[in-house]
Amino acid sequence: MRPFTWLTPETTEEAVALLRAHGEGARVIAGGQTLLLAMKERLVGPSHLVSLARITDLAGITTEPDGALVVGAATTYAALTRAELPGWQRRLSEVAGDLADRPVRNRGTIGGALCAADPRFDMPAFAVGVDAELRISGAAGERALPAHEFLVDAGRTALGQDEILTAVVLPPLPTWDVVVFEKFRHRVFDAAIASAVCALRREDHGVPASLRITVAGATPTPTVVLVDAAADGAAAAESAVAAVRLDSSDEATRYRRELVHTLVRRVVDRAHAQQGSV
Numbered sequence: 267m268r269p270f271t272w273l274t275p276e277t278t279e280e281a282v283a284l285l286r287a288h289g290e291g292a293r294v295i296a297g298g299q300t301l302l303l304a305m306k307e308r309l310v311g312p313s314h315l316v317s318l319a320r321i322t323d324l325a326g327i328t329t330e331p332d333g334a335l336v337v338g339a340a341t342t343y344a345a346l347t348r349a350e351l352p353g354w355q356r357r358l359s360e361v362a363g364d365l366a367d368r369p370v371r372n373r374g375t376i377g378g379a380l381c382a383a384d385p386r387f388d389m390p391a392f393a394v395g396v397d398a399e400l401r402i403s404g405a406a407g408e409r410a411l412p413a414h415e416f417l418v419d420a421g422r423t424a425l426g427q428d429e430i431l432t433a434v435v436l437p438p439l440p441t442w443d444v445v446v447f448e449k450f451r452h453r454v455f456d457a458a459i460a461s462a463v464c465a466l467r468r469e470d471h472g473v474p475a476s477l478r479i480t481v482a483g484a485t486p487t488p489t490v491v492l493v494d495a496a497a498d499g500a501a502a503a504e505s506a507v508a509a510v511r512l513d514s515s516d517e518a519t520r521y522r523r524e525l526v527h528t529l530v531r532r533v534v535d536r537a538h539a540q541q542g543s544v
């Protein structure tokens with residue numbers, strides 16, 4: 267690992283100013299679970315690490331008056347797992363509690379996973395799947411982006427050099443009636459090869475009004491597929507496979523295509539089966 271200077275700002279504004287002052291050599295560090303590995307392998311060699319550890323505003327969960335759930339970017343998986351969340355929003359706790367292992371969950375953060383933009387990670391899939399909004403602070407001020415616009419490519423986000431992700435905002439409870447997440451991994455501590463999210467909203471009389479399917483892992487960024495709200499798992503799986511364009515006939519691609527098909531069929535059938543329960 268190359269030498270670096272460790273900086274410990276106490277506010278987001280201070281952190282942004284440090285990123286700006288040290289330019290391209292400066293990197294934010296949250297839990298370090300991805301960044302430190304990349305530094306050890308010399309894939310990156312920042313001159314300055316701007317730690318989020320002392321910025322208390324960036325960790326924790328609050329609910330806005332409309333029911334939107336604001337999750338600070340530096341909230342760890344362990345804290346998410348312990349949170350008691352209402353309705354479908356509790357899927358966030360379940361997803362956080364079922365990834366990696368305890369040491370990674372104790373340090374890794376939701377914001378770090380989104381900013382790493384690794385297609386195998388669960389939080390990018392979940393955030394796009396429920397149509398979360400990401401709040402960003404930078405030298406030019408604050409802005410917000412839907413998660414699918416934040417994730418630009420594998421390993422690349424819409425963040426500018428002097429910007430920090432401050433919060434992940436899950437929409438209010440009435441946005442969805444049911445949210446189902448499924449992933450496939452070889453071993454329990456492996457990251458996913460493919461994952462799928464189904465978010466379903468019904469009209470008042472129980473008729474599906476909106477079915478949003480998100481496929482991740484098999485594509486560089488999570489892909490949203492909107493299908494006929496009444497589609498069953500098999501029909502939705504066909505639409506999803508066509509949308510993610512896994513066209514090549516090589517074995518690895520055929521394997522991924524099969525995984526996507528199976529995961530989408532499962533999440534959609536499970537969502538329909540839940541019939542109003544969350």
Ligand SMILES: Cc1cc2nc3c(=O)[nH]c(=O)nc-3n(C[C@H](O)[C@H](O)[C@H](O)COP(=O)(O)OP(=O)(O)OC[C@H]3O[C@@H](n4cnc5c(N)ncnc54)[C@H](O)[C@@H]3O)c2cc1C
Binds near residue numbers: 294295299378430431
């Ligand atoms: C052994 C192991 C197993 C794992 N298994 C899984 C798994 O099963 N599923 C899964 O989803 N993930 C898995 N992961 C990945 C894990 O989710 C990520 O490493 C972790 O969430 C990254 O968060 P962090 O806080 O440690 O980020 P860091 O490593 O600190 O940062 C990651 C990147 O994001 C940037 N960054 C961090 N926070 C911010 C911010 N707020 N604003 C701007 N930039 C920021 C950093 O500059 C860096 O580029 C695994 C990791 C390990 C080491």
